[in-house]
Amino acid sequence: LFGLPDQAAHERVLLATDPATGLKAILAVHSTARGPAFGGCRLWHYDSEAAALNDALRLSQGMSLKNALTDLPFGGGKAVILKPQGDFDRPALFAAFGRAVQSLNGAYITAEDVGTTTADMRGLQAVTPFVSGIPRDGAFGGDPSPKTAWGVFVSIRAGVRLVLGRSSLDGVRVALQGLGAVGWHLAEFLHQAGARLIVADVDAAKVQRAAERFGATAVHVGEILAADVDVLAPCALGASLNTQTVPAVRAKLIAGAANNQLATTADGDALQARGICYLPDYLVNAGGIISVAREYRGEGEETAVMAEVSKIAERVEELLQRVQKADSTPARVADDWARSKLVKPA
Ligand code: NAI
Incomplete structure (x- = not known):
């Protein structure tokens, strides 16, 4: 596929399309060896589908390495949504993306990345539980x-x-x-x-x-x-x-x-x-993934998360x-x- 050398290293790559909302997204699961693949979702204008795929593959592989080095019980994945041209219905686009995330049955957990917001993640939550980075009442969570x-x-x-x-x-x-x-x-x-x-x-x-x-x-x-x-x-x-x-x-x-x-x-x-x-x-x-991973596992508490992030220096x-x-x-x-x-x- 597209002659990209890293392709074979990935467990699963899903191209998700939804003509009604204009969704075109790539969900790349690089590795689930340590646990479900965890990594953010990027919304970006790409020059081509090949460029988007290349980004998703590189980013998801990076998430595997990041999550492993940080000793998180998660594998590496990433999603990219090719930003539709012109005006688009953002909640509908993310709902369609959420259905794609849901179709992977928890093999991939998403969160914010460049171009996506806490509001987008909150919208996804209505469609799939496999999402993090959401401000929660009285509990740790939100923007990483x-x-x-x-x-x-x-x-x-x-x-x-x-x-x-x-x-x-x-x-x-x-x-x-x-x-x-x-x-x-x-x-x-x-x-x-x-x-x-x-x-x-x-x-x-x-x-x-x-x-x-x-x-x-x-x-x-x-x-x-x-x-x-x-x-x-x-x-x-x-x-x-x-x-x-x-x-x-x-x-x-x-x-x-x-x-x-x-x-x-x-x-x-x-x-x-x-x-x-x-x-x-x-x-x-890795501070962001430490934050959303803790939130996802319901282990979030500000001082504990900051202490874990500080360990990056070690x-x-x-x-x-x-x-x-x-x-x-x-x-x-x-x-x-x-x-x-x-x-x-x-
Ligand atoms: P952002 O979209 O909020 O910020 C990116 C900034 O870079 C924007 O202000 C943009 O105008 C600027 N920019 C774009 N092209 C530029 C250029 N050629 N020269 C100078 N400035 C330019 O994104 P965010 O969330 O701050 O993320 C920044 C980077 O960190 C991204 O690569 C992201 O993948 C990475 N990252 C972000 C995490 C997070 O918690 N937000 C977690 C881990 C990695």
Whole structure:
């Protein structure tokens, strides 16, 4: 199918269509070895069905590695909905998507991702129980992005200490690509810790707000990856680190929320060769899945979830120790470490 090499690695890929609502969605179940495949649903304009499929396959595989490395009792999956052209009935579209999720009988559990909201997830709940990321009365739940941002923040803090040898974030220069749900919360945490922010977003209003609120310096979206900073935090979309951009990166540490930051593993090798430490996306951005997984299991409680998210920093430390021993790159070591956990938890 579409000649994509990763195809064979997936357990199940469902193309769901519903002409009445305009739904065209791909639900990719990469692995259920650890439990039901858990991962968000993206609503996005794709140039082609092949591009959407490629995204779903890459993202769902990443979820398997993320959930395994985080020791969650879940496998990896992801859904993408190809955004219909023009006006569309959003509740009806999501109801149709919910029926597709339901048809997998719990093999896949969904939640928010880029382009989808807590309101969308609440709508899905009327159609299927296999959904999380919903604000609940008197109980833990809802938007995972603040938890994702906290995980990225503690990873940056650990990386600054272990890689840059600095004891605090005070005065550390951080370039932030993308000031969306995660990027904005991350900017708050970094600002409170005394970091100096350099920011870019295609949405000029967000950049303006960041300049006012955090005293952030704005740069053009085409310049953010090459900014003269200590830390680079990609928090927009995937494949930002590629053969075009890697040679220009000036940061010594990269840690951000965006999924699939490396276009290829070779780009991780190229970063290492340039003396740049790349902390793998699925390690540092696991705060969101920790949050929605706890909510789904009814184990949510704010302080317990935050404590679990904070443990991402310990895994960063362990990863860097493993990298030293293995004489390899963080991306390759994390992949091997996560794959070794792609088995049913004891
Ligand atoms: P979002 O859609 O709220 O924010 C993305 C931001 O990036 C937007 O402000 C957008 O204008 C901006 N942007 C898009 N293209 C850009 C470019 N070329 N240069 C600069 N800015 C650009 O999405 P969200 O939820 O903040 O997620 C960000 C990334 O983190 C995504 O890759 C997502 O998959 C990943 N992620 C999000 C989690 C969550 O809890 N929301 C959990 C784990 C990963």
